[in-house]
Amino acid sequence: MADPASVTDRTGAPQDAVAPEPAPRPLLPGVIGSRSAGLLAAATLVLIGGFFAWQAALLDLGQIGLPGPGFFPLALAVLLVVFAAVIAIEGWLSSSKDEPLEFGHVQVLISFAALLVVPFLFELVGAYITLGLMSAVLLVFIARVSVLLAIPCSAIGMAACWYLFGELLGVRLPMGPF
């Protein structure tokens, strides 16, 4: 017979040891309705299409029978604008309920912010230091690990990465000033 055994929650804490934690509160709960968000996304796509169309129009369009490098992107950009406009109109006329969409989840925002910093520092201070810092920050703020544990864990992780990628696989990563 199979027996129900380990019970863990999504945060990894064993359920028999710790009661399930309540879901972290979003920073900006229900700040935007699904219909408004849909319209905003469609408007952004229209803008992207418009930008590409403008840039493509600056290229050589060629002739209808012998298209130049700008022809294909221009046609696609116009199509993108048209499709996005249809989505926007559909969303506008839709009778579906405007349910709130949560975009401000704490863990998502912290993770994304940490990721945004990585490209700035990657070559400046070196790959391993940057990724080590990112790991430590995420372990502290996402995994709720103490700083004293997060720092050695990140250091060990980076040493493992250096050995695996740098030594075994020969992947060359920027070392920064060192």
Place this chain on the structure above:
Amino acid sequence: MTGFEQLVRGFSVALSWKGLLYCFIGCLWGTVVGVLPGLGPLAGMTLLLPLTFGLDPTIGIIMLTGIFYGAMYGGSTTSILVRIPGEAASVVTCIDGYEMARQGRAGPALMISAVGSFIGGTVSVLGLMFIAPPLAKLMIAIGPSVEVVLMLLALFVISIVSAGSRIKTATMVVLGLLLGTIGLDNLTGAPRFTFGSPELSGGLSFAALAIGLFGLSEILLNLEKTETIKAIQPKLRDLIPRWNDVRDSAPAIGRGSVIGFIFGIIPGVSHVVSTFVSYAVEKRLSKHPEQFGKGAIAGVAGPETANNAVTGTAMIPLLALGIPSIPATALLLSALTIHGVQPGPLLLTDRPDVFWGLVASMYIGNVILLTLNLPLVGIFVNLLRIPYQWLVVAILVISIIGVYSVNSSVIDIWIMVVSGGVGYLLRKLGYEMAPLLLALVLGDRLESSFRLALTMSGGNYATFLDSASVVVLGSALGLLLLIQGLAWMFGYRKSITDEAERA
């Protein structure tokens, strides 16, 4: 050299110590990423892509393909034991698989699922072996105009078979094609949308976009969830199914093989759709449809066989035509190109070692997976005990290193991060990412073939309607309509919404 001789030669590559080792690594890693929610075959393949750079192309592709079909095997484990699909194609398995596990029958569910996966996978490799070579020969005989027609057809089908909003899917296809135009123009060398950046001359990195749009956005979405995981641990001695189980699942495995094989041809979400269709078929043909949803073994056997039968078939358009049909094969296309191997009709004549080595390795890989999955099921389930947030940190670090190592460019990390954020927002709004990636991969070739065909015909658009094109288009469209008709007849669209909600 005959096909049989080439297959024997393929086995000599696949059975070499390197072939076996990397096939094993691929299958093992594929199973792991299949087990872990939030990591699918695409992310798994991208993460190990840098590992292949120093390898012979055949060995590298053997490993990456092993990850692809290994993930299909692994996805069923968590569906059955935890009720969390490790992979999108395993959603249906949650319904009856988890019910069986709750009734103390996790062992037979896992065993039948593994055997079905093995049979489905093997049938599809047979199909790949017999269909790809003649199809490639046919493709050599036809020109760029037919290529354009075929690629347009693939993109059209992606738009119509999507489970979500068709206009949103079509928008993603157009956006993917548009992003594919970034970089130097293939025919004239003119820079397009590069804004003077030499890093963008080669176009947007597919690996960075794939990791961002699929992997990173999935991680961000998963961070919002806090559901409880209840894992059921089966014992090895409970794996042997009863005679009734074998009797009920054997026809389902047979039908699942056929359904998966046929649906593998459809671009887009074929592996997912095939499982829903298989489930609907089994439910409709069953003498006891009321048992479905309450632990019917045919509801596990059929879909699991179907999603593995897709893997070999999905390789046919990639290897014979150079046209990927699902994101995972799009990444394989990218990987082959990095290794200097161009998939398509000439692959079988120029690099038969790659094609036949891969075919042989898929037979071996299926055997490895069958023997690997059952004894190690306890270890794989224990992976779920690792706190998800710890996994996130590890996945992000490996992803960043993997993405950077492809071109040694920080721009690629930017692309990954930004596309991850955009993917997260778009997915929350109901846009699908797979069509965008497929269009991105096809875009470059579509435009080149389109302009080449026009140049060859002196600017005559009728070239796209010449006799060969019409025959190809007509037969492909007829086949697709037939499949689509069958799918609708068995109500897969309704199944997708109904069953996904239940799962």
